[in-house]
Amino acid sequence: MFVWMKTIVLVLAVAGFALAQSLPDSSNVQPLPDSTKTQDVAFSNLYVSIEGGEKYPFGDLVDAVNNTFYAGLGIRYTYWEDFDGIVLFQYAYFEPHGKIPRINGVHEASGKLGLDYRWRLISPIAFGAGFLCNWTRADYEGDKEDFDFGHDPGATLTDNETEFGWFARLNLPVFTLNNYRAGLNVLWEQVWTLPERSNMLSVGLYVERRIW
Amino acid sequence: MFSFVSRATLMKIASAVMFCAIATVAAVDAEMEGMEVDQRDDGTFLVGSPTFYFDRALGSGGLHSESELWSPSKIRQRLLFSRLSVLPSWDVLPPLVWLKTGNELGDLIYQDFITTEDRPKNRTPILEGGFRSPSFKGFWVTARGFQDDHFSTRTFSYRKKMVDSEFALFGENYPMFSSVYAGAGYTGSQLNVSALAGEEYLWLFYESSRWIPVHYKPRVETRLDYGKLAATVVYEDAEYQNKKKKETGSRKEWNGSLRYGCGDACRKGFLHLSAGVAFRAVDDDGTVYSSLEDDRVLLPFMEMQFRVGNRFAARASFAVNDRDWLVQDSIEFSPAVPSKSGITLGVKNISGTRLNPMADTREFFDGDTISLTADGRMDLVQGYAAFTDTVGNLEMGGRGSFWAEYGAETFDVEKYVVDDIMVYRHGDIGRINDWIKGVTGELWMSIWYKEMFVFKALGGFERIDGEEKRFEVTPAEYFASFSADWLLRKSFRISHSLRYRSDAQWNLRSRDPMVIKGDWFWDATFEQQFPKQGLYLTGTLLHVIGDEVVETPNGAENHLRFVCTVKKTF
Numbered sequence: 001m002f003v004w005m006k007t008i009v010l011v012l013a014v015a016g017f018a019l020a021q022s023l024p025d026s027s028n029v030q031p032l033p034d035s036t037k038t039q040d041v042a043f044s045n046l047y048v049s050i051e052g053g054e055k056y057p058f059g060d061l062v063d064a065v066n067n068t069f070y071a072g073l074g075i076r077y078t079y080w081e082d083f084d085g086i087v088l089f090q091y092a093y094f095e096p097h098g099k100i101p102r103i104n105g106v107h108e109a110s111g112k113l114g115l116d117y118r119w120r121l122i123s124p125i126a127f128g129a130g131f132l133c134n135w136t137r138a139d140y141e142g143d144k145e146d147f148d149f150g151h152d153p154g155a156t157l158t159d160n161e162t163e164f165g166w167f168a169r170l171n172l173p174v175f176t177l178n179n180y181r182a183g184l185n186v187l188w189e190q191v192w193t194l195p196e197r198s199n200m201l202s203v204g205l206y207v208e209r210r211i212w
Numbered sequence: 213m214f215s216f217v218s219r220a221t222l223m224k225i226a227s228a229v230m231f232c233a234i235a236t237v238a239a240v241d242a243e244m245e246g247m248e249v250d251q252r253d254d255g256t257f258l259v260g261s262p263t264f265y266f267d268r269a270l271g272s273g274g275l276h277s278e279s280e281l282w283s284p285s286k287i288r289q290r291l292l293f294s295r296l297s298v299l300p301s302w303d304v305l306p307p308l309v310w311l312k313t314g315n316e317l318g319d320l321i322y323q324d325f326i327t328t329e330d331r332p333k334n335r336t337p338i339l340e341g342g343f344r345s346p347s348f349k350g351f352w353v354t355a356r357g358f359q360d361d362h363f364s365t366r367t368f369s370y371r372k373k374m375v376d377s378e379f380a381l382f383g384e385n386y387p388m389f390s391s392v393y394a395g396a397g398y399t400g401s402q403l404n405v406s407a408l409a410g411e412e413y414l415w416l417f418y419e420s421s422r423w424i425p426v427h428y429k430p431r432v433e434t435r436l437d438y439g440k441l442a443a444t445v446v447y448e449d450a451e452y453q454n455k456k457k458k459e460t461g462s463r464k465e466w467n468g469s470l471r472y473g474c475g476d477a478c479r480k481g482f483l484h485l486s487a488g489v490a491f492r493a494v495d496d497d498g499t500v501y502s503s504l505e506d507d508r509v510l511l512p513f514m515e516m517q518f519r520v521g522n523r524f525a526a527r528a529s530f531a532v533n534d535r536d537w538l539v540q541d542s543i544e545f546s547p548a549v550p551s552k553s554g555i556t557l558g559v560k561n562i563s564g565t566r567l568n569p570m571a572d573t574r575e576f577f578d579g580d581t582i583s584l585t586a587d588g589r590m591d592l593v594q595g596y597a598a599f600t601d602t603v604g605n606l607e608m609g610g611r612g613s614f615w616a617e618y619g620a621e622t623f624d625v626e627k628y629v630v631d632d633i634m635v636y637r638h639g640d641i642g643r644i645n646d647w648i649k650g651v652t653g654e655l656w657m658s659i660w661y662k663e664m665f666v667f668k669a670l671g672g673f674e675r676i677d678g679e680e681k682r683f684e685v686t687p688a689e690y691f692a693s694f695s696a697d698w699l700l701r702k703s704f705r706i707s708h709s710l711r712y713r714s715d716a717q718w719n720l721r722s723r724d725p726m727v728i729k730g731d732w733f734w735d736a737t738f739e740q741q742f743p744k745q746g747l748y749l750t751g752t753l754l755h756v757i758g759d760e761v762v763e764t765p766n767g768a769e770n771h772l773r774f775v776c777t778v779k780k781t782f
Binding site: 043060065079080094097100106115136149150151153154155159161162164194195196 | 313314315317318319320321322323324325326328331332334335337384701742743744745749751772776
């Protein structure tokens with residue numbers, strides 16, 4: 001089942017490349033030859049988006065939680081002529097993989113901040129990266145005092161837990177109409193957890209509107 | 213061919229000496245104001261908590277750390293037991309609004325479901341938020357809430373038993389400090405006045421190696437700067453407690469300073485003068501774990517700077533009262549050299565009866581009284597020579613010094629007490645009544661390209677010798693550091709530093725010396741800048757490749773951590 005999901009993701013990603021359309025903004029601007037010179041174009045364009053899709057744990061994390069759906073809001077703004085700033089807020093509810101006593105699932109709110117590079121070679125696809133911060137808290141039964149923090153699986157999640165990480169993404173615009181754009185986001189994230197880092201892939205569709 | 217030293221050249225020499233001798237603070241952002249020591253790479257900097265660290269630049273001479281030494285330039289710093297500290301800073305920032313959060317990396321999160329053995333300890337965050345309004349006819353308001361939960365986990369269970377609350381404004385991690393204040397002020401062309409009031413929780417590290425909880429409720433700080441006059445008055449109502457021993461106490465304290473520097477006429481002349489007084493007065497009640505002789509200390513001080521042309525400069529500061537005296541002076545000579553280069557020859561001296569005459573004089577520990585003062589005096593003399601040269605976009609320099617110290621402050625240990633992971637000590641502050649000598653050497657180079665790129669490489673060594681090696685800390689013998697600051701397209705900053713410090717060792721806090729192994733460290737800051745909008749989005753990785761070890765006695769591990777900040781200027 002999981003292998004099929006990954007295959008679908010790859011197909012979607014390839015389809016995204018094939019269908020990707022030119023952006024309505026200045027994606028064909030060449031990189032500046034001298035990086036000490038630049039025009040201040042910050043926030044000259046701003047876009048907001050809604051997004052929904054699925055998150056897939058990778059590596060040892062597949063034994064911890066199941067795939068799940070996510071939804072979120074996004075902001076994209078001009079940073080340099082060939083770079084956009086991106087801010088993403090996403091929510092997901094994860095169910096543990098296998099039975100975990102007294103824990104039904106985990107709420108996850110994720111904030112992401114980074115840059116999209118509109119590289120001419122792969123235009124109109126943009127490649128982005130940045131830092132993320134995930135807040136989590138278990139949906140559990142009973143009192144948190146009943147959990148043994150030293151041993152019970154999921155016990156630490158009965159309190160607020162926050163962890164940082166990094167992400168890389170491909171932004172694949174597929175459809176553009178006036179001030180609207182729809183596309184596919186394929187995002188790889190790594191959360192800096194222990195004893196192992198936690199890796200996930202998310203694939204989602206977004207609809208974006210240009211505000212100015 | 214040879215030209216006289218110009219003022220610009222002199223400034224260059226001064227900056228070179230400053231660079232080598234005092235600090236090479238990396239441009240990597242500190243996790244909190246006052247925690248810059250954790251990114252210092254020019255000596256021995258060991259951090260056990262935001263409220264306790266050992267900070268000694270390799271070329272500074274003597275055995276003490278910088279925060280142990282009082283000087284007139286620190287009169288507005290915080291006195292954390294016997295050390296002077298910027299953190300928790302009540303310095304009002306320029307008009308802006310900011311938010312900061314961070315975490316020691318390595319929480320379990322989803323790994324919690326699949327990790328039943330050897331679960332890592334909880335990692336803890338930092339939180340900070342504040343603002344200072346723009347001026348309205350010179351008037352402004354400000355507020356700041358900040359606490360650092362890093363470095364708290366290892367001693368968590370020990371400290372939790374001592375207090376009857378979470379001992380923080382937010383959360384249950386028993387952070388080493390938690391502070392909030394608000395206030396108002398006025399800033400005019402000549403006058404700057406402010407009044408702040410707030411509440412603060414602090415864990416202070418005493419000479420016995422105990423963590424002592426102090427709750428300031430309230431703390432009030434007022435400052436006035438009028439021309440060359442600077443005045444500070446602070447009121448602190450501090451509560452002390454040890455729930456385990458059912459002890460409580462309180463200290464009401466007034467402290468502050470007054471300083472006056474001579475004005476424009478003096479600035480144009482060859483002699484600069486300033487004078488002032490620092491003061492503390494305490495009223496203890498119940499169980500307070502230290503005391504100040506006569507419940508008060510008044511320390512008048514004077515600073516002088518004497519300059520002849522651009523070649524010769526002498527600086528001195530004197531502080532004296534009925535109990536102690538402290539003199540710090542230096543003489544520098546800059547011979548004529550080709551332009552774009554410089555040479556400085558100097559001698560520095562520190563003499564006094566106590567490194568910090570403002571600190572408490574006794575500590576009380578399980579029926580024992582630890583004397584925090586020592587008979588006699590210390591004398592430190594250091595001679596140094598520094599050079600700098602510039603070729604195009606390359607600047608290089610070096611500094612060598614020899615120092616000797618007699619009567620260095622140390623601790624005469626009577627016995628150690630082991631309590632689980634904690635080790636305490638009984639005894640008194642004493643002196644090493646013998647000569648300790650050291651020789652230091654540092655070399656550095658810097659390359660830059662316009663405003664876009666600066667690279668610095670710095671290396672140093674120090675050899676310390678003496679018959680009596682009863683140092684509190686044996687500093688690292690050598691270090692190397694490489695740092696680079698990028699400003700891409702004038703609006704994206706990347707600052708990072710890679711550095712190595714050799715072994716350092718704590719000698720007098722446990723029966724066996726505590727060796728802090730040498731290691732490599734890497735820190736990095738990434739910042740999106742929007743200068744037109746005054747917006748700054750910053751992410752900083754700290755302590756990335758170093759082993760996560762405990763660096764001070766009874767301290768906590770220095771973990772890999774990430775801090776992000778949003779700042780908007782007005």
